[in-house]
Amino acid sequence: MRKLTILFLTVLIFSGMFYSCQTAETIQQDAYYVNGRDLYINHCQNCHGTKGEGLGELIPPLTDSVFMKTNKQKLACYIKNGVSEKLTVHGKVYEGKMEPLNLATIDLAQVIVYITNGFGHQQGMYTTEQVTTDLGNCK
């Protein structure tokens, strides 16, 4: 019984430490991630798949970490304005068109947090301010 109490207390202390370590930013990031997942399911999943696996050579997967990292500033433009240029993902060239999707700034931020932290990526927070800046630099 005593052992059990000690174990319980230890777990309590550790989880308490873990929660107090979470900053306001990571809590916000988690909220974005969860909302972003809903947006992804509604707007993106049909083509890009439940695991971001894409479809053959028609629709690029979202699992290429190098691509996602180097093109992070372009993601908002891609989603909002669509894509008609050729993209190389996982070494394969995709030349299909993606239709523009008119999402609000906050929705763009949330869905981008989801796709850059899901599918094996870990790129952290992406704010609405960053969306506005990146959209200003769209080609």
Add this chain to the structure above:
Amino acid sequence: MNNPLHFFSALLLGTVLLTASCKEERKLPIYGVRDTKEVAKADGFTVDTIYQTIPDFKFLNQDSVMITNDQFKDKIYVADFFFTSCTSICPIMHKNMKTLFQDFKSNPDVMFLSHTIDFKYDKPSVLKKYAQKLDVYDPKWQFVYGPKDSIYTIAEKSYLVAVQVDSNDREGYVHQGFLVLIDKDRRIRGAYDGTNPEQVEQLRKDIPVLLDEYKK
């Protein structure tokens, strides 16, 4: 029967045998409009049911070859309507259809037939490229192109799938995502929502059931 375990196993065995013998062979329904016809026989008349069938068709396939019903003679096939630039339901439909294609790849009695409803853009060369990129470029899966009239008529009248040009829609076309199962006698034996994983699984189970009908 003094041992309860013996009694229990006997009961279990009995139940299993009974249910197994009761199990009727599943048969797929036949869809579409029916008609009757009187047929002359030696001793009078008998009434036959005439089922709705897929009429003769002639379309250009992904290799720009004119194909007809002959291509599907003695085959059962899964038909659908799509267009290559569609981003709404087509990708998921064809993703699911591709898994069926892979499962029945080695079965010579099963084929696939996708009709494009984009008569302006989806010429055979576009269809070929699409098939290659989907990694299903194979005579077993035919992608066909035809004039608007014949494709839209066969969709609505024969396969019972609604398709239409819609200038209000961003992509210009609206259509239903059904995968229609056709038997060797050109009759409709099932329609499954190609975007719904459960219905696609049902189709996966129904194809062997339909094939069994033709086994003698």
